[in-house]
Amino acid sequence: MTWVNFQTVRENLDVSEVLSHYGFDVKPNGQDQVKICCPFHDDHKPSCGLNLTKGVFNCFSCQAKGNILDFVARMEGFDPDQPRELRKAAVLACEVFKIDGGSKETPAGDQPKAKPRDKQAGKRPKRTEQASKDGAGSAPRSKAEAPCQSANLEVDADVVNPALTFELKLEPEHPFLSGRKITKELVQEFGLGFAKRGSMAGRVCFPIHNEDGDLIAYAGRLASEDQKEDKPRYLLPKGFEKSCVVYNLNRVIAKREQLIETGEDVDDAVVIVEGYWSVLRLHAVSVPVVASFGASLSPQQVSLLVQAGFRKAILIFDGDEGGRKGSEQALPVLATRLFAKTVSLEDGVKPDEMSDKIVAELPRYVR
Template identity: 30%
Template sequence: MAQWLNYKELKAEISFIDVLEHYGVEMKIKGEQATCPCPLPSHDGDSTSPSFSANLDRNIFQCFGCGAKGNILDFLCLMGDKNPKDAKQFHQVAVMAKRKFLYKPQREAPASNKQKASGKAKVVVNPPLDFELQGLDPNHPHFDELGLKPETIKHFGLGYCKRGLMAGRIAIPLHDANGQLIGYAGKLVDESKVSDDNPLYLLPARRERKNVVYDFQPELFLYHGHAITKPVCYVIVTQGFMLIWRLWQEGKRDVVSVIGDGLSDEQASLISYLICVKHGF
């Protein structure tokens, strides 16, 4: 079943500036209007004239050169060579837009008066980390026990951690679709110590800092998805960590993994963007 989305709210909440910056568009902003040469792939007019205008308050756009116009989700469809009038394609783009632009923490709007009055913390999901774990040991004997080769260990950035919350575990870097580090998972080396309070695999914990809650939601990303940098004919989808490491080591490089139970709509949408579409029989 497809994920239900409130398109009206989604169109209002996404920042057009974030979207244009994501596509590397250089714009001039005056008041609520942003202007630039039309960035749409289908544009067939002058590519240097600032014919494209976006209203940053209403989240609508129009190109006075090629005539394209619509709302911010229509724009995302056209940038991805999708048809905004196709309900299925439009929904897929909307799911991607929610994941990519609503959970982006770099551009944080000031808290509203209502938020300040209630004291509620703002929640950001899967934000990039501002640090990397240092001193990880890629030569720990446990890697031999797992049958992992140095090439595999290096590719996935694995390393034994000696201190901190990950002490005694193999640290596993987690990256979002853009390749940004969003957290670390940890595999316990001494499996005799596994318990309800000390699981075999540890995922990033929910944390709060300066009235902002940082929440990790594994169903919103694909492990190793960032490593597939162009569309491929097929993708092998696994669950967990061990199987994907072994498959990659065996030469099956176009492989991703879901962390958690089942495949979410967001993950299915991410997978669809990794696969090239061939027409005909």
């Protein structure tokens, strides 16, 4: 298994960087001390103190305390009192903050133990297997009946976009989703939800899976139409290589394989759009649709489509300057491997807003 040295991780975690990552805008008070509203209980005025030098925290209200690694663990929904969960938090911290946690391969059972602490002080409820499934809504692997077991997978530093060792706890019911008329069935199928804590706090999140169905990242969209100057509307995690992933390809593959197993004659065309909302709209009406994470398409993404068995592709980027330029760039890339054509949308129109007439002419899973 992936092995990390807890002490090494703690020593390499910068408290200021950790606080900034979780959205706390604080300044030292001159004594290497800062105070924040405690994220582990309903705190209306700062009651949680952190020492920037020693890397420890202590809430004087709910009594939550520990070192900076414990803080990261609690913020991500892990129980730092459980060695297995603390190790997951340490692996995550190494990935997010780009630090060397002394990783190496070691026999099971040699992982350093977590130190015992007061188990009642400000501890979050332990995440059960069922809670993780309900919260993140993992999409299936290539076989429709085989769920993604990403929580049991370890990070491999040599793999681009490795499978995550955690799942975010998301709230599936949120006004931003219902306001876009996203059905509860789609929310559940795609694992959508609102994140209250962590790096995606304040955003509606889209779990991202690779073509095999492994959970590899979360994308976040601000849960408001008001653009904040200091925050991008859409956010992907640091280090995520979007040019090596095709969003929703795992579901398309699973559906095609399911149909083939039942003897259906499946269509060998796929629709390519820019973003998540367009995928949701077309997936809901049985269009085999994937997204390229923006108005561009890489050779690696095209290769994934070819390997999935597609021979034809219909490119529908947004009806704006970026979408038109992206189509001009992507079409030659597609044409090297697939029969490709484009659908041009009117100015300001996106695929999730295009006419029902255009949608009716798109391919479906079954010919």
